[in-house]
Amino acid sequence: MITSGEFPGLDLPGIDASSSLNGLGAVELQHPAQDIDGDGTLDTITTTGDEAMQVWTDFDHDGFADHVTVVENDGDYAAWEFHRHPDGTSEWIRTDQGKIGN
Numbered sequence: 001m002i003t004s005g006e007f008p009g010l011d012l013p014g015i016d017a018s019s020s021l022n023g024l025g026a027v028e029l030q031h032p033a034q035d036i037d038g039d040g041t042l043d044t045i046t047t048t049g050d051e052a053m054q055v056w057t058d059f060d061h062d063g064f065a066d067h068v069t070v071v072e073n074d075g076d077y078a079a080w081e082f083h084r085h086p087d088g089t090s091e092w093i094r095t096d097q098g099k100i101g102n
């Protein structure tokens with residue numbers, strides 16, 4: 001189950017490769033199901049919507065997603081990183097975007 005601390009009830013699987021995550025806030029990963037980096041600790045949840053799937057990963061195991069990759073059914077993708085700033089603010093920053101196969 002995924003919840004957003006700032007937008008309860010937000011339909012996270014509705015995010016596609018062109019969606020902006022600005023303002024999304026921290027995304028809590030309560031029950032990670034996959035171990036994407038193979039260190040033995042579950043860290044990743046995959047969510048699936050009609051148009052795209054999203055892979056949320058909590059690399060530092062603090063319970064909140066640090067990275068998400070969005071892949072649309074037609075191959076468009078985007079990757080975002082969650083950054084916490086010293087002043088207490090946080091934001092999602094897009095690190096990659098493109099189309100698989102190009």
Ligand SMILES: [Ca+2]
Nearest residue numbers: 037039041043
């Ligand atoms: Ca892991």
Ligand SMILES: [Ca+2]
Nearest residue numbers: 058062064066
């Ligand atoms: Ca984290």
